[in-house]
Amino acid sequence: MFEVLVDHIEKKVHLTEPEKELIRPLFMARKLRKKQYLLQASEVCTHLTFVAKGLLRSYNVDDKGNEHINQFAWEGWWISDFYSFLTQEEALFNIDAMEETEVLMISRHDYEELTLKVPAMDRYFRILYQNSLVTKDRRLMSSTTHTAEEKYLQFAKRYAPILGRIPQHLIASYLGLAPETISRIRRKRMTKDAG
Amino acid sequence: MFEVLVDHIEKKVHLTEPEKELIRPLFMARKLRKKQYLLQASEVCTHLTFVAKGLLRSYNVDDKGNEHINQFAWEGWWISDFYSFLTQEEALFNIDAMEETEVLMISRHDYEELTLKVPAMDRYFRILYQNSLVTKDRRLMSSTTHTAEEKYLQFAKRYAPILGRIPQHLIASYLGLAPETISRIRRKRMTKDAG
DNA sequence: AAAAAACATTGATCTGGATCAATCAGCCGG
DNA sequence: CCGGCTGATTGATCCAGATCAATGTTTTTT
Structure with missing residues (x-):
């Protein structure tokens, strides 16, 4: 150790x-x-x-x-x-x-x-x-x-290695956003990726 | 020097x-x-x-x-x-x-x-x-x-010695606020102090 | 001392993201 | 395999502070 x-x-x-x-x-x-x-x-x-x-x-x-x-x-x-x-x-x-x-x-x-x-x-x-x-x-x-979306995407990139270890509402708290906002950003991205 | x-x-x-x-x-x-x-x-x-x-x-x-x-x-x-x-x-x-x-x-x-x-x-x-x-x-x-007002008051306190050397719109820019917001905060304070 | 920058104030309007309110999904311990 | 956390989603509404648009003031330049 x-x-x-x-x-x-x-x-x-x-x-x-x-x-x-x-x-x-x-x-x-x-x-x-x-x-x-x-x-x-x-x-x-x-x-x-x-x-x-x-x-x-x-x-x-x-x-x-x-x-x-x-x-x-x-x-x-x-x-x-x-x-x-x-x-x-x-x-x-x-x-x-x-x-x-x-x-x-x-x-x-x-x-x-x-x-x-x-x-x-x-x-x-x-x-x-x-x-x-x-x-x-x-x-x-x-x-x-940056906008809420830019902040989230930047975070996801920078923290990629441990993203899976951090619940979304704590990411929101780190970024100064409401958990709902992160949720909506992700939904928007999902549908955009699909289309 | x-x-x-x-x-x-x-x-x-x-x-x-x-x-x-x-x-x-x-x-x-x-x-x-x-x-x-x-x-x-x-x-x-x-x-x-x-x-x-x-x-x-x-x-x-x-x-x-x-x-x-x-x-x-x-x-x-x-x-x-x-x-x-x-x-x-x-x-x-x-x-x-x-x-x-x-x-x-x-x-x-x-x-x-x-x-x-x-x-x-x-x-x-x-x-x-x-x-x-x-x-x-x-x-x-x-x-x-903090709210806009709290940010401004904190800044005014911390930067008291050089406050006179910094134009208000640059303070606004430092705090991530619109210049108009600082102006309104100050007005509010003025009238409050007077009352 | 006039003209022009640079800065500040004030009011009217707009908006990104917060807040409120359900509902839904997954997981974990007993 | 059920009941209770913990977390995520979705929709409706709200608001602090931005933006837009003038007008006023102070400082700088010439």
Whole structure:
């Protein structure tokens, strides 16, 4: 399980054996059942989480009780309420497991230590965040410039490998659409493909 | 001018004198007139840009010719089309100056070199991107969960120091609203405050 | 200081997608 | 193999904010 993490890191930076040995004890393994919370809004997010297996989502709940999904994280992704993790203020997001999931977690303190002791990890996270920023920029742009249909089609393309693992109403929630809207888009496409 | 950059970096990490000397020649200073492009969509974004003085915006233009502002960058901010910078593919964003502006720019090649030779800069950018991710998360959340009025008020609060430097219709464009909507929100507030 | 841009306001109307309200389908545990 | 979740579909209606169309104001240019 730790190997999944090391493999992921070594795709971006080189680690020496002693560095790997230093890293290992900083992570805590944990299993989550389907629907189990990893974090609830108004708690403090104490750990950064790496997904070794399974699927998680982060989401916030608005005044009217509607859920808005912020991120899906599956094998090889990191997830957290970054704001809360960095400031140690109350989290705004909930994170829970959509499947049986196995994760590796590192605490705020150990994360600081890790980046200070292993400069390659500063570099790893720098590259990781860099890529993440590109994704967020794209998503933000899509949210203002695209129609519901364009958003859905783009999502279906980008998330093709795990599309089957995400129920439609959660895709809707991620895209800021009503589930009915996704349903209608799909129907329209079906009939168009047939004709 | 270079000092503005070094000050900014040293708020996050420590630099030795030799490191500063190494960094200096990697940056190119440039002045921009109001309305001058720093980057146009479909060019390749070759440099990361630090704003020493002035105000820039990045934005994309949709099929209907509408501009959607992605970011404002003033003194102490970085701006680029990150996707294009990293991949050397065509940029999707335009970047131009909203005021007379002075910037420091670093090329893709020198950025690589910088982070390899000065690990503190990996750390600096790691922290920078980390904070940037928090901001983007917030903005994304706001875009799906808040009303037009909430978005505008939040913006006015967050951007208070430079609110006077940004025309209203550009705020509208940043928030994904019509200029008329901002106007109406303000009127409503005015009369409410008066009553 | 006049002309022209650029920006803001206001009102009337329109619309994409939300919301409300059923109904339907699949799956899973006992 | 049935009863109860959980999710998907379909139709009818509604609404926040867009769009269209003037008019007014401020800033820039010459």
